[in-house]
Amino acid sequence: MQREFRDASSGPVKHVANRLLHALNQDVPQVERESKSTDMSETWEDHLRRTFRSMITARTLESKLASLYKAGKIVGGVYIGPGQEAVSASIGSCLTWNRDIFGALIRDQGGRTAFGEPILDATRSYLGSVKGPSKGRDGNIHRGHPAQGLPAMISHLGAMVSVVAGMLLARRLQGRLDGIVGAVSVGDGASSTGSFHEGINLAAVERLPLVVVLTNNQFAYSTPTDRQFRCRSLVDRAIGYGIPGYEVDGTDLLASLEVISKAVTEARQGGGPQLVVANLLRLSGHGEHDDGSYVPDEIRNSALGRDCMEVAEHQLLQAGFVTEAELESWKNEAAEQVQAAVAQAQQEPSPDPYTDDWSVYASPELAEDC
Amino acid sequence: MQREFRDASSGPVKHVANRLLHALNQDVPQVERESKSTDMSETWEDHLRRTFRSMITARTLESKLASLYKAGKIVGGVYIGPGQEAVSASIGSCLTWNRDIFGALIRDQGGRTAFGEPILDATRSYLGSVKGPSKGRDGNIHRGHPAQGLPAMISHLGAMVSVVAGMLLARRLQGRLDGIVGAVSVGDGASSTGSFHEGINLAAVERLPLVVVLTNNQFAYSTPTDRQFRCRSLVDRAIGYGIPGYEVDGTDLLASLEVISKAVTEARQGGGPQLVVANLLRLSGHGEHDDGSYVPDEIRNSALGRDCMEVAEHQLLQAGFVTEAELESWKNEAAEQVQAAVAQAQQEPSPDPYTDDWSVYASPELAEDC
Amino acid sequence: MEEVTYIDAIREAQHDLLASDERVFIYGQDVGDFGGAFKATQGLKSLYPDRVIDSPISEDAMIGLAVGASIEGMRPIVEMQFADFSSVGFNQIVNQAGTQFYRTGVPAPITVRLPSGGTPGSGPFHSQMMESVYAYYPGLVIVTPATVADAYSMLVDAVALDDPVLYCEHKFLYRWLKSDRLSDDDEKLPIGQARIVRAGKHATVVAYSAMVHEALRAADLLAEEGWEIEVVDLRSVKPLDTDTIVASVARTGRLLAVGEAFPWGGVTSEIVSRVTNDGFHLLDAPPQRLNSRDTPVPYHPNLWEAHRPTLESIAAAIRNLLRL
Amino acid sequence: MEEVTYIDAIREAQHDLLASDERVFIYGQDVGDFGGAFKATQGLKSLYPDRVIDSPISEDAMIGLAVGASIEGMRPIVEMQFADFSSVGFNQIVNQAGTQFYRTGVPAPITVRLPSGGTPGSGPFHSQMMESVYAYYPGLVIVTPATVADAYSMLVDAVALDDPVLYCEHKFLYRWLKSDRLSDDDEKLPIGQARIVRAGKHATVVAYSAMVHEALRAADLLAEEGWEIEVVDLRSVKPLDTDTIVASVARTGRLLAVGEAFPWGGVTSEIVSRVTNDGFHLLDAPPQRLNSRDTPVPYHPNLWEAHRPTLESIAAAIRNLLRL
Numbered sequence A, B: 001m002q003r004e005f006r007d008a009s010s011g012p013v014k015h016v017a018n019r020l021l022h023a024l025n026q027d028v029p030q031v032e033r034e035s036k037s038t039d040m041s042e043t044w045e046d047h048l049r050r051t052f053r054s055m056i057t058a059r060t061l062e063s064k065l066a067s068l069y070k071a072g073k074i075v076g077g078v079y080i081g082p083g084q085e086a087v088s089a090s091i092g093s094c095l096t097w098n099r100d101i102f103g104a105l106i107r108d109q110g111g112r113t114a115f116g117e118p119i120l121d122a123t124r125s126y127l128g129s130v131k132g133p134s135k136g137r138d139g140n141i142h143r144g145h146p147a148q149g150l151p152a153m154i155s156h157l158g159a160m161v162s163v164v165a166g167m168l169l170a171r172r173l174q175g176r177l178d179g180i181v182g183a184v185s186v187g188d189g190a191s192s193t194g195s196f197h198e199g200i201n202l203a204a205v206e207r208l209p210l211v212v213v214l215t216n217n218q219f220a221y222s223t224p225t226d227r228q229f230r231c232r233s234l235v236d237r238a239i240g241y242g243i244p245g246y247e248v249d250g251t252d253l254l255a256s257l258e259v260i261s262k263a264v265t266e267a268r269q270g271g272g273p274q275l276v277v278a279n280l281l282r283l284s285g286h287g288e289h290d291d292g293s294y295v296p297d298e299i300r301n302s303a304l305g306r307d308c309m310e311v312a313e314h315q316l317l318q319a320g321f322v323t324e325a326e327l328e329s330w331k332n333e334a335a336e337q338v339q340a341a342v343a344q345a346q347q348e349p350s351p352d353p354y355t356d357d358w359s360v361y362a363s364p365e366l367a368e369d370c
Numbered sequence C, D: 001m002e003e004v005t006y007i008d009a010i011r012e013a014q015h016d017l018l019a020s021d022e023r024v025f026i027y028g029q030d031v032g033d034f035g036g037a038f039k040a041t042q043g044l045k046s047l048y049p050d051r052v053i054d055s056p057i058s059e060d061a062m063i064g065l066a067v068g069a070s071i072e073g074m075r076p077i078v079e080m081q082f083a084d085f086s087s088v089g090f091n092q093i094v095n096q097a098g099t100q101f102y103r104t105g106v107p108a109p110i111t112v113r114l115p116s117g118g119t120p121g122s123g124p125f126h127s128q129m130m131e132s133v134y135a136y137y138p139g140l141v142i143v144t145p146a147t148v149a150d151a152y153s154m155l156v157d158a159v160a161l162d163d164p165v166l167y168c169e170h171k172f173l174y175r176w177l178k179s180d181r182l183s184d185d186d187e188k189l190p191i192g193q194a195r196i197v198r199a200g201k202h203a204t205v206v207a208y209s210a211m212v213h214e215a216l217r218a219a220d221l222l223a224e225e226g227w228e229i230e231v232v233d234l235r236s237v238k239p240l241d242t243d244t245i246v247a248s249v250a251r252t253g254r255l256l257a258v259g260e261a262f263p264w265g266g267v268t269s270e271i272v273s274r275v276t277n278d279g280f281h282l283l284d285a286p287p288q289r290l291n292s293r294d295t296p297v298p299y300h301p302n303l304w305e306a307h308r309p310t311l312e313s314i315a316a317a318i319r320n321l322l323r324l
Ligand SMILES: Cc1ncc(C[n+]2csc(CCOP(=O)(O)OP(=O)(O)O)c2C)c(N)n1
Pocket: A106, A107, A155, A156, A157, A186, A187, A188, A189, A190, A191, A193, A217, A219, A220, A221, A282, A286, C029, C057, C059, C081, C085, C088
């Protein structure tokens, strides 16, 4: 596997083991981006293992969030990404926190965790702790750490494509772009937005190292893909932007990681924007308020409906990359971390409108009563 | 030529000789759309002749407008389309006024004339006659007759694509779509807009008979195409929308009319949206205030820089479709018509803010003083 | 008849419009078999399969399409999934729909439904009030129904109107607001006319949309303190019924304008400006405004409650006004 | 020094910013070798080839890109070819740039240049004033320079500010407004502070952008009739310097707010509301507003002249105010 992959890419792939960053109680490291070296080499096996661990953490966390939602403990919506962890975590695990850029979207807990976002960010956001990354001002999936390479999405679909492009353009102007990549997640529905189009086209014009990962999970809320586009596959859009396109079975971790790694490597090496289209099925409702009953059984029972967690587990066990015992311990550890992150967020104070500041300007002198 | 063309399309092409509508003093016919029959057949030769006549009228008119601009007789900008008449008039001559739909854009005098817009509309708009289609409220290229199938463009590029799509969707809902086509013009620059993307994608989803004619005239104002897109040709965008795409030398009337006719016929026959990319060079500045000095000589001297009028004249003479004498009389007639249209518009009153009404609402009861 | 909610009224209006007028069709994300994010179109696709159409996520093109269809004589209703996302269709609304009649004489009778306003936990992008932004532009009509009957009748009227209408429906009212009837012919008013929903003599509170109910509750509270507060429900913010407001201020001498929108500009400032212009000498005290805070709408319920006007803050503002 | 025009000042400010601050870059359609549609960036690309960048026609992505670049520490200046086209970038301006600091604590210091306002023959889509629409949204700063020196210094200040700024430059002033110097350190004021550009005692006229000059001419005319009119140049509409206005009204007792924008909502209504709130008892007459008409900006010069406030209509409004 490893050899095959190396053959496919045009050079050795190097990654940082940023597993440490997943640790529960560690807050976001505020170190200078440049200070982190990235030339530690990592084997394909380790990369896969690391990716899979993030998937486990994400699935565990999101299952917990879903039950908290059902128990009425969460205000606002809960949006989870079961079935998409392989693709999402593959993005995150190909990137280095505080060095690369990840424009995470709605179903990217896997990628966030793999990239290095502490899971406390999620529990704090969902449970309304004032210590969350937005201090309660924004919630759920809209969290981020822009200065560490994780911009905080706005809801408007497609809008983050150009933001990530701009972060990359800045790096070029600053002479800091070398070897850097920015990835951005979008869905099949987002592909219909003008923002998506403008952003990807602009990145192509500027030949920025932007990897656009388009997860076609067959639905945009309740809307099936035949109401969203008419092309054979959205990967055909790549031709129209003059950039490389890849299509992959998103239920398959090995394939997803391989293809995404390849695209990321190409971008890092100056190959310009890349479009990866991953096909799979959203295994939840649009949000936890939605039972997704509009999804036809045929799709559920097709290959698209496979659960990437099961596929990955099987793949890694088969390949001997992980043992049953290890797997068990990873799952336990994830459960403990999630448990602890929930407990901690729950005991933290909520925002207080009377004592918290409300500043909307970075320049305080601009504030006025109105 | 004719046989060749018929072979290319999947059925006989039928057109209406709507030459009459070009006549100078005739105002826009307000007849019911349905009342116009369209099954008169027209030979390929006649279609070409008719198209070329519109080109002559357009070129004559726009040259006159340009000199009026230079003489300071026109308030606001003058935007003309020399070099684009073959493509534009081909669109217009494939459509039937008051039956089909034409979303004309900035450089579509050829198409407007061929479609059936009286040239008085142009002179009245540019010269500020209150009898113009917008009564002086809007000017130059923003004129139209929405209820006769010629929507009045807003300036925002790309925005008319979805409007034409909506006109077609309405026809479908009304059971009036059969055999109808809507064409919309865009430029290379407009292809970068989100509106363009959303509009064409939506038309593809709905399989509307929309023909998008994208005239790549190598520049968007001063911006060359390598700052606008990175694909080999914009025709590659068609693949990403899952619709047929055609590329044509836009300086070549025969080729342009053939390809556009083909696309229009396909759309009429239920083939869904079509994308035609016509390559040529804008032979003027962006507007008459711009000398276009940024256009490199290499492009000017390349095949792209050919003047479609000269090419067409040569083609039609060679093919024996027109005689020198006829050509001469056409040109004279065009000059007379333009002269008369200018004279008439010049003697008409300007809008009067004190007596004209200012209503912005179709429901007068909504008007309020504020 | 059973109890009907505000969202029922919106659904019923659309049902009745589809049933009675072949020109009407509904276009929006998930409006088809799914019945819309808020179920405002539930069941309509099965009744009118051709005229209830799921759109791609393309707000700009959705509005463009609607304008095009209206040129051809249709009466489209476009559902925005949230008012906030109309920001992407903004250009087509203000520049395409808003200018067409003026520029060409051909009307653009589209109705755009904007699920507006805050609910706890919705955050900056699922809570916005956008009526002021659209009201700024010429050629648009902006309605803000606050009752079940108005939700019904104003949607019907909006579609009947030859001009483009932004129909701002408040999400907080969807299931919270109930009535025993869908419409009330006796009380029906045309678009452009405000309604005095509570008579009083000590002060006038002008509100719209969900704030009407907060204002009424505040008036109740003040009644216990012996004050008679008149409450005006604007109903439409453009046209804005200055006459009714000024007539009320003529009776009370005092004005508080309440809105859930951001504080800069907008409905409350337009009201205050008009009243000071037309009714300056009627005022016994400086007219007051109460709006949301000048920050994005916060996600956390604690912050959200303190961000927008509430029963308590309105009552406090009225008390303050009465002391001026 | 030679005479400098308003557009020269904009170009010079950009030149000086590029020269002194490596974080600054310019992004826009045709801003490169062509020097921009209005020549505001003429010659800059040859001096700073990497930092003057021609964009595709993608207003949404242009703003998104600028916000992204600002996260990374850059100070982008985005030129919209016309303010009117920012409607397509509206969402990224109000929802991306406007909310980022509030939501994340990371500032979004972008400057968006909006060539605004009417000139004869420009029509509905090349004439708009959009300051009110943006001022409605939290987190944005909106400046409207009316003089050559302000055009220069406020652009420099806008780029220095850690918050997103909409810099509304008036096209009518580009070549019409001239000065013998680029900036005036003695007269320089920070963003957020209004300037009294003419002292008077009978009435206060508050204006901004090109209307300042119309107001000044009207004041000249009224002076011949014996009236001393104070004219306030707002300079920025958000923040809006209420104190300076109220202090002026305290001296004159009368207020006319003049704007070139559409009449519903917007700057003039915000001014009138604030003054009636903070300075009600200072007013000797109902405060007045004068705006453009509530239609799209017409193309024909005859109509255009009658659409926006002019010397004559302002003078008439002042005379009326003095009689109230
Ligand atoms: C511009 C815009 N319109 C509408 C929405 C509401 N909305 C949120 S998620 C969603 C569906 C997204 O589908 P897709 O892009 O396929 O992502 P998925 O949810 O399937 O991961 C919609 C319509 C939005 N966020 N932005």
